[in-house]
Amino acid sequence: MQRTLGIIGGSGLYDIAGLTGARWEQVETPWGAPSDALLTGHIGETRIVFLPRHGRGHVHSPSAIPYRANIDALKRLGVTDVVSISAVGSFRQALAPGHFVIVDQFIDRTFAREKSFFGTGCVAHVGFGHPTCTRLGDAVAAAGAAAGLTLHRGGTYLAMEGPQFSTHAESLLYKNWGCSVVGMTAMPEAKLAREAEMCYATVAMVTDYDSWHPDHDSVDVAAVIATLGANSAGGKALVGALPAALGPAGSCPCGCDRALDNAIMTAPDKRDPALLAKLDAVAGRIL
Ligand SMILES: CSC[C@H]1O[C@H](OP(=O)(O)O)[C@H](O)[C@@H]1O
């Protein structure tokens, strides 16, 4: 099986350099237009597809990002593995600004987004107990080490609706829940990647201590941008090291590439042909 590595760039990461044969491609999807064109090319032998989540120039707010179109477009271009890069606030002293966290759990507090490709006419329930891919997380960890990053393995990402940052009370609540970091975009992205049977890992770059820390000012965009600017080279180095860190392609040991096996509940004769047509890329393997 051929591997294609998808990279979703978050705040501050709108382009990647160093791809051979790089070209921006417009992709149409049944779910509308993605955030921007997608940059395709190669690092060594590995095919890469890059998508800036907010669009070049940071056009889309977290609530307005076309998450379904983005994941469908990556799938349509043959992406098998998605590494999602995000700026986050930290709830732990040890997760300091400039550090990277390979998140492995999420709490979804978003409420104004479409969260599934499925629905009336084709109902599906994929497993999501372990929302990230361990094999891909291992590769990200190896690439981060090769790039010399301070990297933490494991952590819970609280996805908030935004676009305003958290209040002090919310920040303390999420910290007391045991969350590690907070951001506004990993949901429903991770859910949709699972429905589309792609391996998915989030690498979160800590930019601030959100609004709970007694010794730090509450987060604002200036603080986020200052930390992103100082550390964006680290994120780019991690991306450059990733292809070499990926092991051989092949069926995912976690089962990400078979997530739709046994997930569809709607009887074949009750399925809506119009919805099935929209699912051609996402669920083409089983429909
Ligand atoms: C610029 S601060 C808030 C903004 O940054 C994060 O974006 P991303 O996850 O795409 O890196 C956060 O989720 C907010 O969208």
Ligand SMILES: Nc1ncnc2[nH]cnc12
């Ligand atoms: N403190 C924070 N809250 C939400 N999203 C963020 N992105 C970066 N820092 C953040």
